[in-house]
Amino acid sequence: MSRPNVCAAEGAIPKKWGHDAVEIPGSRSILESLEQASAPWAIVTSGTQPLVSGWLEVMGLATPKHLVSAEQVAKGKPDPACYKLGAQRLNITSNDVLVLEDAPAGVRAGIAAGYKVVALATTHTVQQLQEAGATWIVRDMRSVTMKSFDKKIGKVEITIKDALVQ
Numbered sequence: 001m002s003r004p005n006v007c008a009a010e011g012a013i014p015k016k017w018g019h020d021a022v023e024i025p026g027s028r029s030i031l032e033s034l035e036q037a038s039a040p041w042a043i044v045t046s047g048t049q050p051l052v053s054g055w056l057e058v059m060g061l062a063t064p065k066h067l068v069s070a071e072q073v074a075k076g077k078p079d080p081a082c083y084k085l086g087a088q089r090l091n092i093t094s095n096d097v098l099v100l101e102d103a104p105a106g107v108r109a110g111i112a113a114g115y116k117v118v119a120l121a122t123t124h125t126v127q128q129l130q131e132a133g134a135t136w137i138v139r140d141m142r143s144v145t146m147k148s149f150d151k152k153i154g155k156v157e158i159t160i161k162d163a164l165v166q
Contacts, residue, residue, distance in 0.1 A: 003071060011050025018058030024122055026141030031062040037149040039156045042066035044086040046076050046106070066090060078108035083115060098158055100144065107132035118144060118160060126164055137165040
């Protein structure tokens with residue numbers, strides 16, 4: 001299947017199946033906190049742009065200013081290029097990045113990029129996420145909250161509670 005056909009097929013998924021979708025608990029809260037504070041954040045995904053945009057629209061979730069999708073990188077996760085591109089788009093030059101990830105390949109990509117990774121045990125086992133090298137493992141996004149955002153230096157402070165592994 002050609003790339004345009006993949007994008008079209010994936011873009012149809014949220015429209016067709018979105019009525020059955022349930023957001024990861026806590027995701028709406030953290031995204032709204034980041035948006036309200038005008039804090040920098042991005043989505044870095046192995047999915048296509050039409051798929052991600054479709055899910056954000058169907059779920060009514062905040063849309064980031066920066067999105068790195070499958071069609072924007074030569075190699076997918078676990079290659080770290082996607083996360084490096086996300087940091088570049090956010091104008092972050094240090095390794096002071098926190099990745100929130102639910103898949104072992106994504107955990108590996110974040111770690112390979114030199115970032116700390118909070119893994120969500122929503123679609124894979126704690127053992128799989130631990131073996132991938134996650135810095136912390138939590139059940140879902142309810143364990144991750146934005147504590148503060150310092151606009152002068154552009155730094156977000158995150159609190160992680162109830163970690164299954166740290």
